[in-house]
Amino acid sequence: MIRVGLIGAGFIGRNHFNQYQELTDRAKIVALCDAVEARRTGDWSGIGGNIGDAQGSRRDLGDIRPVADWREIVGDPGIDMVDICVPTGMHPEMTVAALNAGKHVLCEKPMALTAEACAPVLAAAEKAATKCMIAQCIRFWPEYVFLKQVFDDKRFGALKALHLRRQAATPTYTLNNWALDPALSGGAILDLHVHDTDFALFLLGKPKSVCAQMYKQLNGSVDRVSALWHYNPDLIVHIEGCWDWPAAFGFNMGFSAIFEKAAVLFDISSGKPLTVLRSDGGTETPAMLPKDGYFREIEYFLDCIAKNQTPKISTPRESRDAVAMATAEQRSAELGQPVEIQ
Numbered sequence: 001m002i003r004v005g006l007i008g009a010g011f012i013g014r015n016h017f018n019q020y021q022e023l024t025d026r027a028k029i030v031a032l033c034d035a036v037e038a039r040r041t042g043d044w045s046g047i048g049g050n051i052g053d054a055q056g057s058r059r060d061l062g063d064i065r066p067v068a069d070w071r072e073i074v075g076d077p078g079i080d081m082v083d084i085c086v087p088t089g090m091h092p093e094m095t096v097a098a099l100n101a102g103k104h105v106l107c108e109k110p111m112a113l114t115a116e117a118c119a120p121v122l123a124a125a126e127k128a129a130t131k132c133m134i135a136q137c138i139r140f141w142p143e144y145v146f147l148k149q150v151f152d153d154k155r156f157g158a159l160k161a162l163h164l165r166r167q168a169a170t171p172t173y174t175l176n177n178w179a180l181d182p183a184l185s186g187g188a189i190l191d192l193h194v195h196d197t198d199f200a201l202f203l204l205g206k207p208k209s210v211c212a213q214m215y216k217q218l219n220g221s222v223d224r225v226s227a228l229w230h231y232n233p234d235l236i237v238h239i240e241g242c243w244d245w246p247a248a249f250g251f252n253m254g255f256s257a258i259f260e261k262a263a264v265l266f267d268i269s270s271g272k273p274l275t276v277l278r279s280d281g282g283t284e285t286p287a288m289l290p291k292d293g294y295f296r297e298i299e300y301f302l303d304c305i306a307k308n309q310t311p312k313i314s315t316p317r318e319s320r321d322a323v324a325m326a327t328a329e330q331r332s333a334e335l336g337q338p339v340e341i342q
């Protein structure tokens, strides 16, 4: 049984908490840390987010120990794994401290706010005898897993065009609105769009160059980015991330992938299943893997710990690269010209 210390009982911490309740054969949360007393003791009313269970509620935490100071979690010999679900700016310090204390670490995305700030995390992860994974849930999300499968097995021929999109209303639900402070969240480009820079790297590897446009409006954070990733003249890759929509828009993540013999279409906000439109006229809605990417990433990480295997689906180096790609896009937008990728 893997003994977990969960740090951060906000929107995504609550989500992770719920996933562990379905993985009780493998893991048990023994301590829950949050800076806010009500949250660490199970009063989750008022917690909101952009996807999933939008309403918080009161939970009976049973024998789970409430903890005020995250260092107590990291130093606790009765904890094997630390799950970090706090605002992004705190990820590096907590991840490095937990790894140095000999814990396995699952940390929410993005790894850090800049590629430079990722460096100590990557170094600690690569030195550690324990496992470390950044929770890039889209690599585990069934529709995106399907896209990767059909890209890899070429059943629809070569990919000709890809549009990855992550579109949202302005987030107003994080504690004290930390997401709207670019110094804490990095803005939409790092908080939201980084899911798609990570997935594009997973699918296609690094491009030769990127060319992006963006604009900033809220507190100087990047609220919209639109990027073209150049691989070769036969492939068009467009990645869009924004949180500048009016509240009524809600949230969407999705993609259109045009292959030689079919198009694959998914938009979570449509409520429709992923659809394959075949060039010969047929339409299919293939069966997807069960559960969502949040469950699947945690299940996978627990399995890696149990089997003593290094997580391969999402590595710390790749998570660093996802941040670096977002930074490269921002540089391209600021320069008004394409930026080469090393």
Ligand SMILES: NC(=O)c1ccc[n+]([C@@H]2O[C@H](COP(=O)([O-])OP(=O)(O)OC[C@H]3O[C@@H](n4cnc5c(N)ncnc54)[C@H](O)[C@@H]3O)[C@@H](O)[C@H]2O)c1
Binding pocket: 007, 008, 009, 010, 011, 012, 013, 033, 034, 035, 036, 039, 047, 048, 049, 068, 069, 070, 085, 086, 087, 088, 090, 108, 109, 110, 135, 137, 173, 174, 175, 176, 178, 191
């Ligand atoms: N994978 C996803 O789809 C996804 C979705 C949402 C958020 N996230 C990521 O998860 C992280 C948290 O976002 P959120 O939406 O849950 O934010 P949130 O504001 O809802 O929750 C953050 C929690 O962290 C707590 N906290 C802050 N500082 C702390 C400290 N020093 N010690 C202990 N607790 C502390 C806060 O009290 C709060 O309860 C961010 O990095 C965000 O990018 C990922």
